[in-house]
Amino acid sequence: MSISAADVKKLREMTGVGMMDCKKALTETNGDIEAAVDWLRTRGLAQAAKKADRVTAEGLVGVAVDGNRAALVEINSETDFVARNEDFQNIVRNVASLALSANGDVDALAAAEFPGTGRTVTNELAEAIGRIGENITLRRAALMEVSEGALGTYVHAAVTEGLGRIGVLVGLESTGDKAKLEELGKQIAMHIAAIKPLSLSSDELDREAVERERTVFIEQAKASGKPDNIVEKMVEGRIRKYYEEVTLLAQTFVIDGENTVEQAVKNAEADVGAPITVTGFVIFALGEGIERQDADFAAEVAAAAGTA
Known part of the structure; x- marks a missing residue:
């Protein structure tokens, strides 16, 4: 399918990954941006998708x-x-x-x-x-x-x-x-x-988001080549760590x-x-999730996506 320059730009802003890798991820996931984020993360190309990091x-x-x-x-x-x-x-x-x-x-x-x-x-x-x-x-x-x-x-x-x-x-x-x-x-x-x-706590986390994290962790753990029972323990450990990182009550008080x-x-x-x-x-x-147009960068993305 055809991958738009706008989608490549959005994925790059979400992950910080290079444009060609973003285009490949979108191609592999039929243009599904959320799935593309996970595709990049399972390959170690994107450690996190923090949409609020590039607020304009x-x-x-x-x-x-x-x-x-x-x-x-x-x-x-x-x-x-x-x-x-x-x-x-x-x-x-x-x-x-x-x-x-x-x-x-x-x-x-x-x-x-x-x-x-x-x-x-x-x-x-x-x-x-x-x-x-x-x-x-x-x-x-x-x-x-x-x-x-x-x-x-x-x-x-x-x-x-x-x-x-x-x-x-x-x-x-x-x-x-x-x-x-x-x-x-x-x-x-x-x-x-x-x-x-x-x-506030793990009980209030979006369950779909948690399952997405779990899927990513499973793929990463399987890549280690370890037995299934070890993979399961690795995944559960990473889920606990995820809760500690993203839920208020479990975070270390700054x-x-x-x-x-x-x-x-x-x-x-x-x-x-x-x-x-x-x-x-x-x-x-302020401005969380809102994008500002950048004409020069958009042209660069369009060229990388093959749509210019």
């Missing part, structure tokens, strides 16, 4: 907190220059606050009335495009709340309070000291921003570099004065 979209992530409720929003622009514009910052700040009452629902948020204008958020963004001179879009929103306890928040690369390139919310349920819970929550949120776990996050939370209970349960987290990394 601009704008701001905003955080708003009201008691035991907190919201995240992402509003995108064409250039990082706009993120320093006070008009744009004010828009993101207000939309983040509105997300609290919209319960994090992006459609409800888009239809909400923007403060002091009589316009919806959608219409306010349209007005801002004319004022600022760049396309501006509301991409996503999320809400987190706890019944009793605290919410940890963190904004990385902040341009002003509550606005930056990465926003994190983490929920801690506890009857303990709220100030101490908030400080612990902030530390966990900083960990999440740095390590970017996929889920704040102390020794305990898992789960153990660090347990250790904090004595200081807080009550049991603590981490209920969940949300992380927005």
Whole structure:
């Protein structure tokens, strides 16, 4: 089948593998990009497929907190220059606050009335495009709340309070000291921003994603030539290691570099004065998964794919 330049470019961005190997992988998998990622990984050509590593979209992530409720929003622009514009910052700040009452629902948020204008958020963004001179879009929103306890928040690369390139919310349920819970929550949120776990625990991981990992590990283990019973043990060991790498509670806490996050939370209970349960987290990394066109590179890919 014919392999498009766009697919070769996308696979290269996902894996960091050379264009000709990407084209071969797509040819071998009939153009299925996810299968091509696994094909490359089983041959040791791609160690991981981290789609968020090559983020190019601009704008701001905003955080708003009201008691035991907190919201995240992402509003995108064409250039990082706009993120320093006070008009744009004010828009993101207000939309983040509105997300609290919209319960994090992006459609409800888009239809909400923007403060002091009589316009919806959608219409306010349209007005801002004319004022600022760049396309501006509301991409996503999320809400987190706890019944009793605290919410940890963190904004990385902040341009002003509550606005930056990465926003994190983490929920801690506890009857303990709220100030101490908030400080612990902030530390966990900083960990999440740095390590970017996929889920709270292994139970919440996407099962299809886990099976894909298992399939890759099986192929890699079989390539060692070892007996089946050894291959099985190798695979299970790698799955356990995978869980430790991608689930929050099993990760090594970056704040102390020794305990898992789960153990660090347990250790904090004595200081807080009550049991603590981490209920969940949300992380927005600016532009995650959005591609920016690169004409020169696209031409290079097209040539390699034989479509130019």
